[in-house]
Amino acid sequence: MRHVTVIGAGVVGASTALALRRDGYAVTLIERGEPGMGTSYGNAGMLSVTSCVPIAQPGILWKVPRLLADPLGPLAIDWRYLPKLAPWLFRFVLSSAPARVEHISKALMSLLVQIIPAYRELLGPEAFQDLARPGGVLHVYQSDRAFEGAQRSHELRRRRGVAMTILDQSQLRQAEPSLAPSFKHGVLMPDSYRAVNPLRLTQTLVQKFVDAGGELVTQPVDRIERAGKDRLFAVGNGSKRELDTVVICAGAWSKSLARDCGVDVPLETERGYHVMLPKPGVMPRLALSSGDHEFAITPMEHGLRLAGTVELAGLHKPPNMQRADVLLRAAREMFPGLNDEGATTWMGHRPSMPDSLPVIGQAPGQNRVFLGFGHGHLGLTFGAITGLLLSDLIAGRPSRVDLEPFRADRF
Ligand SMILES: Cc1cc2nc3c(=O)[nH]c(=O)nc-3n(C[C@H](O)[C@H](O)[C@H](O)COP(=O)(O)OP(=O)(O)OC[C@H]3O[C@@H](n4cnc5c(N)ncnc54)[C@H](O)[C@@H]3O)c2cc1C
Numbered sequence: 290m291r292h293v294t295v296i297g298a299g300v301v302g303a304s305t306a307l308a309l310r311r312d313g314y315a316v317t318l319i320e321r322g323e324p325g326m327g328t329s330y331g332n333a334g335m336l337s338v339t340s341c342v343p344i345a346q347p348g349i350l351w352k353v354p355r356l357l358a359d360p361l362g363p364l365a366i367d368w369r370y371l372p373k374l375a376p377w378l379f380r381f382v383l384s385s386a387p388a389r390v391e392h393i394s395k396a397l398m399s400l401l402v403q404i405i406p407a408y409r410e411l412l413g414p415e416a417f418q419d420l421a422r423p424g425g426v427l428h429v430y431q432s433d434r435a436f437e438g439a440q441r442s443h444e445l446r447r448r449r450g451v452a453m454t455i456l457d458q459s460q461l462r463q464a465e466p467s468l469a470p471s472f473k474h475g476v477l478m479p480d481s482y483r484a485v486n487p488l489r490l491t492q493t494l495v496q497k498f499v500d501a502g503g504e505l506v507t508q509p510v511d512r513i514e515r516a517g518k519d520r521l522f523a524v525g526n527g528s529k530r531e532l533d534t535v536v537i538c539a540g541a542w543s544k545s546l547a548r549d550c551g552v553d554v555p556l557e558t559e560r561g562y563h564v565m566l567p568k569p570g571v572m573p574r575l576a577l578s579s580g581d582h583e584f585a586i587t588p589m590e591h592g593l594r595l596a597g598t599v600e601l602a603g604l605h606k607p608p609n610m611q612r613a614d615v616l617l618r619a620a621r622e623m624f625p626g627l628n629d630e631g632a633t634t635w636m637g638h639r640p641s642m643p644d645s646l647p648v649i650g651q652a653p654g655q656n657r658v659f660l661g662f663g664h665g666h667l668g669l670t671f672g673a674i675t676g677l678l679l680s681d682l683i684a685g686r687p688s689r690v691d692l693e694p695f696r697a698d699r700f
Pocket residue numbers: 296297298299300301302319320321322323324325326327328329330331332333334335336337508509510511538539540541542543560561562563585596597598636637638639640661662663664665666667668669670671
């Protein structure tokens with residue numbers, strides 16, 4: 290039996306390890322900390338079948354000076370990080386050309402149409418029902434300006450066939466009575482799901498993997514060493530483990546491991562924040578997305594989560610929790626009577642490629658190294674389908690999705 294080692298037990302690595310174990314491989318999942326406690330812990334929980342809109346939109350170049358000037362804006366760049374960020378930022382801006390946006394959006398959609406069946410397949414119908422809720426996502430707008438500014442994204446979604454209903458002020462009040470009456474516009478996208486607890490989702494995948502006979506090892510992989518023509522070793526904590534086949538799923542920390550295997554990828558991190566309100570006093574019926582402040586508000590089993598924003602400042606700078614305070618201030622405006630007693634804050638590292646597309650596939654020129662990272666804003670959404678695609682690939686089955694747009698060497 291072939292042995293596969295998966296590095297990283299976030300939602301992507303956990304899904305991949307489980308899919309491979311179900312295929313009958315001997316699988317070791319190596320995680321340096323607690324499974325699910327990386328970026329997969331604190332996201333907004335959206336299983337967002339409507340997210341076919343890349344982050345770099347036409348006109349982004351002209352916004353860069355403003356992004357550098359406002360450290361608390363929805364998308365901020367730390368100017369001290371600019372020299373390191375420049376090559377990624379350059380590709381990010383190139384990705385915003387209208388023809389590229391169209392191409393990226395089609396590639397995103399090719400995965401999005403598969404995400405719910407993929408989670409059902411991996412989790413099984415009972416666990417899926419326990420962990421995911423239907424009902425859709427409601428984009429809400431206080432200002433006409435924000436609503437008009439979103440039209441281009443909504444047009445792109447429409448072209449990709451996303452179901453959407455535009456709500457006027459009174460329909461919006463009916464759909465979501467918890468919102469302040471000042472909200473004027475809503476766009477309901479009914480087909481999305483949300484996770485009731487993203488950490489529990491990853492933990493369930495890991496538990497199923499272990500129950501199926503998978504091996505979970507707690508250990509950092511400091512580097513992957515190559516010896517001779519085809520021997521590979523995972524080195525960390527003073528130990529050296531020979532690898533048969535390896536899948537790198539280490540989220541925002543995948544770049545150096547990929548480089549050890551001879552693959553150079555433009556992976557960066559888009560840092561995001563959340564505020565968790567355990568006793569919010571107000572609970573929206575639906576998952577919401579604020580069009581004015583660009584963050585998500587998600588009802589979860591352990592409270593209300595406010596999550597989002599993008600900060601380009603690398604992996605090492607300490608969090609700027611003022612960015613989380615901005616989310617809380619905006620939410621107080623949105624929901625009269627919101628209670629922040631016991632609120633906790635968090636910062637996490639989205640693993641982001643400049644074109645908003647993940648890397649899924651075989652490492653170029655390597656037949657025993659596979660890559661599953663760079664899922665950016667959509668790692669929870671794409672967790673299960675990535676696992677299934679990688680297991681199809683490793684087993685030599687035809688792919689359910691054209692993997693060409695997700696190649697590591699596409700740049
Ligand atoms: C504020 C915010 C909101 C978000 N909202 C959503 C959303 O609503 N929907 C959505 O789909 N996505 C969302 N995302 C994105 C999503 O959370 C990420 O894309 C996803 O969690 C990435 O999963 P991953 O498994 O690749 O990485 P991670 O969850 O970070 O897992 C990587 C794991 O690898 C381990 N690791 C790393 N290096 C090593 C090493 N050398 N040795 C051993 N182990 C290692 C880490 O400890 C970690 O556990 C959001 C992100 C943020 C920050």
